[in-house]
Amino acid sequence: GQSLEQPSEVTAVEGAIVQINCTYQTSGFYGLSWYQQHDGGAPTFLSYNALDGLEETGRFSSFLSRSDSYGYLLLQELQMKDSASYFCAVSPNSGAGSYQLTFGKGTKLSVIP
């Protein structure tokens, strides 16, 4: 089976940096993704890591260590609009099912002034 662990809630101050960790135990591993979801909205894609290391996209970065079964999402220069839930997700399969995702339960980030 698959399991992903991430903190349920995180609070951070506007302008600060926050890191949301994700550890996973899966029967197979193809890549780690991150999604953002605002209250009442649909999840939107943030990043995908298939290889070890850091991927940077603007204020957001995502890191993966395959040997540690661990990744994180780093949000810099936090803004109020970053208040949302963040989900890590694992692609456990290759081939035709490689785009299937198993999601973590999500981390609710609250950005305070």
Next chain:
Amino acid sequence: DVKVTQSSRYLVKRTGEKVFLECVQDMDHENMFWYRQDPGLGLRLIYFSYDVKMKEKGDIPEGYSVSREKKERFSLILESASTNQTSMYLCASTGDHEQFFGPGTRLTVL
């Protein structure tokens, strides 16, 4: 602008009714997915399809079936709705590792 649409934003049904949730994507994606989202449980995969007429069970397929007769359309069917199927249902499609989600259907089964 890429788009995934779902037939209803809100739906109220009675226990035992047959329920159809429709999803359409305009991106010519081969892969489509149905999830349900419940507070504290994240998104759980019900079924997915990687080609027309192909379907695969996800993590929680019990009580659901799906249909994919055309590439752009993926339907979720609740054969006999039950109160524990009250949830937010999200459809998604992808051509690579980025999944595009529809706005969701909030289904209430009374």
